[in-house]
Amino acid sequence: MQRLLFVLNPISGDINKTQLRDTIAAYCAERGRQAEFFDTTGEQDLDRLRDLLDTTPPPHAVFAAGGDGTVSMVAEALAGSTVPLGILPLGSGNGMAKDLAIPLALNEALALTWQHDIRQLDTLRVGGRFTIHLADMGFNACVVKRFADGDVRGPGAYVRIATQEYTGYKPGTYHIETEHENWQGEAFMLTIANANTFGSNVVINPNRELDDGQFEICLIAPFPGRAAPGLLYRLYTSDFDSSDYTRRLSCHRARITVPGASEVLVQLDGEPYMLPCPVEISLQPRSLLVLVPPATAAVLQPRL
Ligand SMILES: Nc1ncnc2c1ncn2[C@@H]1O[C@H](COP(=O)(O)OP(=O)(O)OP(=O)(O)O)[C@@H](O)[C@H]1O
Secondary structure (H helix, E strand, C coil): CCEEEEEECCCHHHCCCCCHHHHHHHHHHHCCCEEEEEECCCCCHHHHHHHHHHHCCCCCEEEEEECHHHHHHHHHHHCCCCCCEEEEECCCCCHHHHHCCCCCCHHHHHHHHCCCEEEEEEEEEECCEEECCEEEEEHHHHHHHHHHHCCCCCHHHHHHHHHHHHCCCCCEEEEEEECCCEEEEEECEEEEECCCECCCCCECCCCCCCCCCCEEEEEECCCCHHHHHHHHHHHHCCCHHHCCCEEEEEECEEEEECCCCCEEEEEECCEEEEEECCEEEEEEEEEEEEEECCCCCCCCCCCC
């Protein structure tokens, strides 16, 4: 793995990145790797990255240096190809990195450039849009929309907005059809989960794998304020199914309708979108190669 492309998001995670390019370049040079760089701008990044990958010799891996939005954008550019995705977690939540046990410290994550296993992960299409980690409708989608519209990033901003949004929030009604069952009812939020854990460490979909050929729709029903502490405790202790207010549907495809609505706010890997209703969801099995820490603890030496 000699030629590596690093996609750098300058604004993610409210992290100072003035030294980042030099740090990566020096790390790679010391280990006989060639580092190339692509800076995101927030405009047409996916199209520009695809153009670069189409018009230059393909790199041996592309690393997303940013948060879940950056990871998802790079994953979409690579899905279906033989070029693996690497992750340098430099976002606010870094949910995807946490689900793949990628170290959050930059120097440790950079070790993936020479010491890794490769996993083949499922990806999802939600309303025609690419998703790899978690998508949702309802409460969290509203919080993510306000977070994206604001100019402050980082976990503190997310928690502040979530607290404000909870007061006065009105749950929606959803109709879900999967290949196994139909469900209709009110939900505080509804998560379409390929993975397990939000960047906030809420475990919305415990004990499921990113390569198990299915996704879950994780429902949280409207709950009284007195039930909130117990529900939150379960969400932070991988105990989603034991609450009276939760339910999971496992499937390969689904259609979600919001009665009376022609479009719905959906959060996809940390980015908010208005999607037309009904929203169709499908899974593309093992369609993305990802570099993850090696299963063995043995320390390998880089091949120079
Ligand atoms: N140069 C830029 N200027 C402004 N916005 C940018 C720029 N580059 C990327 N973006 C925007 O950054 C967002 C993605 O941020 P990302 O998700 O990687 O970080 P985060 O939100 O801080 O972390 P996380 O998703 O892990 O919580 C996208 O909305 C993208 O359009």
